[in-house]
Amino acid sequence: MSTPLLSISDLSILLPDGADRRHAVAEVAMKLHAGETVCIVGESGSGKSLTARAIMGLLPAPHVRVGSGVIDFGGEDLTKVDYERLRNIRGSEISMIFQEPMTALNPVMTIGDQIDEIFRFHVSMPPEERQKRALGLLEDVNLPDPPRIMAAYPHELSGGQRQRSMIAMALALGPKILIADEPTTALDVTTQAQILQLIKDMQRRLGTGVLFITHDFGVVADIADRVIVMQEGLIVESGKSTQVLNKPKHKYTKSLIAAIPRLKPRKARKRSKEVVVETSALHKSFGGGRSFFGFGKNAHAIDAVSDVNIELRKGETLGVVGESGSGKSTLARCIIRLIDSDTGMVKLNGVDITSLKRNEMRQHRKFIQMVFQDPFASLNPRSKVGDIISQGPMLQGIEKTKAHQRARELLDVVGLDSKAFDRFPHEFSGGQRQRIGIARALALDPDILVADEPVSALDVSIQAQILGLLDQIRKEMDLSMLFITHDLRVAAQVCDFVAVMQKGHVVEVGATNKLFTQPQHEYTKSLLEAVPGKDWHFA
Amino acid sequence: MPRSSKIFRYVSKRLLQGIPIIIAIIVINFFLLNLAEGDAVDVLAGEAGSATPEYMEQLRKKFGLDQPLPVQLAVYLKNVLVLDLGYSFRHEMAVQDLIFDRFAATALLMTSTIILAVGFGILLGLMAAMRLNTWKDAVITVFALITYATPLFWVGLMMIVVFSLYLGWFPTSGMENVAAFYEGWDRVVDIAHHLVLPTITLSLFYLALYTRMMRASMLEQYGQDYVVTARAKGLTERRITFVHVLRNALLPVVTMAGVQVGALIGGSVIVESVFAWPGLGMLAFESLFARDLNLLLGIFLLSSILVVVVNLVVDIIYCFLDPRIDVE
Numbered sequence: 074m075s076t077p078l079l080s081i082s083d084l085s086i087l088l089p090d091g092a093d094r095r096h097a098v099a100e101v102a103m104k105l106h107a108g109e110t111v112c113i114v115g116e117s118g119s120g121k122s123l124t125a126r127a128i129m130g131l132l133p134a135p136h137v138r139v140g141s142g143v144i145d146f147g148g149e150d151l152t153k154v155d156y157e158r159l160r161n162i163r164g165s166e167i168s169m170i171f172q173e174p175m176t177a178l179n180p181v182m183t184i185g186d187q188i189d190e191i192f193r194f195h196v197s198m199p200p201e202e203r204q205k206r207a208l209g210l211l212e213d214v215n216l217p218d219p220p221r222i223m224a225a226y227p228h229e230l231s232g233g234q235r236q237r238s239m240i241a242m243a244l245a246l247g248p249k250i251l252i253a254d255e256p257t258t259a260l261d262v263t264t265q266a267q268i269l270q271l272i273k274d275m276q277r278r279l280g281t282g283v284l285f286i287t288h289d290f291g292v293v294a295d296i297a298d299r300v301i302v303m304q305e306g307l308i309v310e311s312g313k314s315t316q317v318l319n320k321p322k323h324k325y326t327k328s329l330i331a332a333i334p335r336l337k338p339r340k341a342r343k344r345s346k347e348v349v350v351e352t353s354a355l356h357k358s359f360g361g362g363r364s365f366f367g368f369g370k371n372a373h374a375i376d377a378v379s380d381v382n383i384e385l386r387k388g389e390t391l392g393v394v395g396e397s398g399s400g401k402s403t404l405a406r407c408i409i410r411l412i413d414s415d416t417g418m419v420k421l422n423g424v425d426i427t428s429l430k431r432n433e434m435r436q437h438r439k440f441i442q443m444v445f446q447d448p449f450a451s452l453n454p455r456s457k458v459g460d461i462i463s464q465g466p467m468l469q470g471i472e473k474t475k476a477h478q479r480a481r482e483l484l485d486v487v488g489l490d491s492k493a494f495d496r497f498p499h500e501f502s503g504g505q506r507q508r509i510g511i512a513r514a515l516a517l518d519p520d521i522l523v524a525d526e527p528v529s530a531l532d533v534s535i536q537a538q539i540l541g542l543l544d545q546i547r548k549e550m551d552l553s554m555l556f557i558t559h560d561l562r563v564a565a566q567v568c569d570f571v572a573v574m575q576k577g578h579v580v581e582v583g584a585t586n587k588l589f590t591q592p593q594h595e596y597t598k599s600l601l602e603a604v605p606g607k608d609w610h611f612a
Numbered sequence: 613m614p615r616s617s618k619i620f621r622y623v624s625k626r627l628l629q630g631i632p633i634i635i636a637i638i639v640i641n642f643f644l645l646n647l648a649e650g651d652a653v654d655v656l657a658g659e660a661g662s663a664t665p666e667y668m669e670q671l672r673k674k675f676g677l678d679q680p681l682p683v684q685l686a687v688y689l690k691n692v693l694v695l696d697l698g699y700s701f702r703h704e705m706a707v708q709d710l711i712f713d714r715f716a717a718t719a720l721l722m723t724s725t726i727i728l729a730v731g732f733g734i735l736l737g738l739m740a741a742m743r744l745n746t747w748k749d750a751v752i753t754v755f756a757l758i759t760y761a762t763p764l765f766w767v768g769l770m771m772i773v774v775f776s777l778y779l780g781w782f783p784t785s786g787m788e789n790v791a792a793f794y795e796g797w798d799r800v801v802d803i804a805h806h807l808v809l810p811t812i813t814l815s816l817f818y819l820a821l822y823t824r825m826m827r828a829s830m831l832e833q834y835g836q837d838y839v840v841t842a843r844a845k846g847l848t849e850r851r852i853t854f855v856h857v858l859r860n861a862l863l864p865v866v867t868m869a870g871v872q873v874g875a876l877i878g879g880s881v882i883v884e885s886v887f888a889w890p891g892l893g894m895l896a897f898e899s900l901f902a903r904d905l906n907l908l909l910g911i912f913l914l915s916s917i918l919v920v921v922v923n924l925v926v927d928i929i930y931c932f933l934d935p936r937i938d939v940e
């Protein structure tokens with residue numbers, strides 16, 4: 074084999090004194106060849122991002138720094154080169170793209186200016202030439218109307234367009250290596266598929282070596298030539314992607330792969346006749362600014378939910394899937410009346426709740442409860458866990474001692490030690506907090522649970538545990554569940570029925586196994602087509 | 613629609629919206645001032661010594677103070693529409709002439725104060741952030757802390773003691789040396805000379821505030837993702853600081869400066885008293901004790917217009933600094 078572009082040996086990165094471990098990463102060794110894609114996979118805190126940053130000399134110095142090891146890039150040791158040389162390499166020979174293209178771009182600078190900087194600081198070229206090159210780059214990454222994009226600010230573009238601009242910027246000088254740090258994690262699944270395809274195409278054309286950081290094995294299956302699996306700062310397994318994915322050796326890799334939800338829809342169960350939640354012609358729009366003094370028509374109103382008719386029957390799980398902005402969260406919030414819908418009906422156990430007054434609504438609240446996406450933001454950081462759980466029942470008139478007793482039982486139900494009762498949310502990990510969130514929702518003995526992306530913020534192994542817990546609770550307590558998700562793998566695993574939303578409309582509803590095998594609507598087909606790693610049938 | 617014509621529409625809309633705000637301010641001020649015990653006639657009579665009730669009644673009738681309040685308000689509003697702000701019984705001058713005369717002095721003081729406070733605040737904050745945790749940062753931070761905590765009037769008095777009385781570098785009070793009859797450039801230099809101490813006194817507090825804000829804002833922006841991107845692009849630290857970080861860091865400082873112009877008028881009352889600066893602040897202070905309500909109302913009206921206009925100007929500056937602001 075040819076000499077590698079990049080060869081890392083025995084790299085260790087030190088954490089500041091007082092951190093929970095000495096090394097962020099240790100004994101890391103890897104190679105990257107021209108035209109090759111190497112994926113580093115791992116859960117949060119595995120050190121995958123820091124490894125990538127160390128290559129570029131972008132560690133958050135002085136707290137985190139390289140302890141030992143060699144990063145050999147074409148004969149130079151990147152841990153030893155001086156600042157000027159490193160600055161020259163960045164952006165021209167090695168470049169990088171990031172997870173969140175909104176924050177990774179300067180919000181007050183046009184895309185054109187941000188691309189132009191690369192040329193200005195690395196090569197000497199007349200302005201017209203630079204302009205021409207930038208336009209050409211934007212065309213290469215398939216952006217429509219390049220002159221308009223050049224003059225646009227980041228907030229004027231969609232997430233996918235921003236990431237394409239980032240890629241254009243990164244590939245401006247034809248770098249030998251492209252480091253991609255979770256570049257598609259913040260994007261919708263169809264956009265993700267396009268961006269992955271774009272990276273592949275550009276790589277083929279330029280012969281770039283791509284180092285791709287991700288937590289998603291589906292993405293790995295789609296693009297990787299070789300895979301490196303990291304756990305707590307150590308490489309636990311590496312090898313050809315077919316080998317690692319299909320015949321993992323290390324038990325951590327095996328457990329990670331086992332935790333990925335299968336894209337095989339669950340078996341249909343017998344359907345109850347009893348309808349617990351029903352919406353008819355539900356409509357909600359968010360207005361733009363009102364005109365002068367509130368006169369005149371409400372301009373730029375956006376229909377977040379438009380003519381939605383769904384029904385949830387007793388004991389079943391109805392999935393609502395769709396991309397960001399499709400209105401799925403707004404629908405959930407209308408159903409539990411966190412926000413008021415404009416027109417239409419929401420029937421809860423046969424009662425229309427859209428017209429109820431605030432105090433009338435209170436007695437219905439105990440039937441329907443919600444689990445939120447972000448386990449960090451959805452718990453009050455100043456309240457003890459026990460109080461968070463027992464507050465709901467106490468508001469409904471249950472005695473304090475009884476409510477506390479029940480809270481302790483619920484902590485046990487969701488798999489937490491009852492000592493958690495007197496602790497604060499920040500003492501728990503993400504998965505544990507989501508368990509607290511579930512216990513809080515269960516405290517009122519609801520009939521219906523609305524779960525809004527309950528596992529999207531969690532690592533895959535934790536995600537599997539929480540999904541298992543939800544399923545077990547649903548069975549034991551005979552709950553009906555409305556499950557909002559953007560992840561079709563998750564939907565396939567937990568839902569009996571699935572409603573697909575696009576731009577506020579439900580475009581298709583059907584039993585999960587039918588919808589996954591014979592999608593009717595074009596949009597459903599494109600969603601299924603875009604699921605990463607769909608062709609990978611792991612053991 | 614191009615952004616410039618959007619901004620034009622936005623400005624005209626905001627100016628229109630300013631009108632009801634200013635009318636509301638006039639009405640509220642009018643009733644607030646009338647809640648206070650006593651009127652101009654009481655004060656005049658008290659100073660004259662031996663005024664009979666009949667004479668006071670006559671004076672009230674002459675000034676229109678015997679009318680019911682709503683009528684007085686209606687008359688005042690009607691007069692404001694034709695830019696007649698009434699007559700100051702105290703100064704025996706039309707209010708508008710009096711306050712426009714004094715307004716120039718206050719505007720001069722305020723403008724120089726804002727320029728000094730915002731300009732140097734940004735500069736010092738920038739320097740402190742760039743030299744984080746060095747002695748320069750420490751000196752700037754301690755300086756900001758001390759000036760932030762020092763009362764305005766005390767600073768003014770100390771300035772006079774040190775720089776006027778002890779060192780004799782600057783005049784103690786006033787806006788110009790009237791006795792010297794300077795003209796042309798000589799007069800400009802003379803006024804500038806008088807301006808130094810009041811400006812420094814009034815701006816120190818704000819200077820400290822903006823220094824601290826700018827430093828914090830710069831440090832916050834240094835932690836943003838786009839700075840990592842800029843480094844990964846191979847830009848120099850200079851470019852990152854002055855082109856990427858600086859513009860983003862300015863945004864909160866500009867907002868704050870806009871909000872504080874109103875507070876500055878309040879602060880100028882103290883400084884104008886200490887330095888005998890013939891501005892609106894001092895006029896307001898005098899007219900309050902003379903129960904010269906017409907004059908006070910006029911000053912309030914002018915200040916409210918000033919605040920509305922300055923806020924608009926800040927918002928327009930903001931539109932150019934931050935393209936994310938929607939000017940619809």
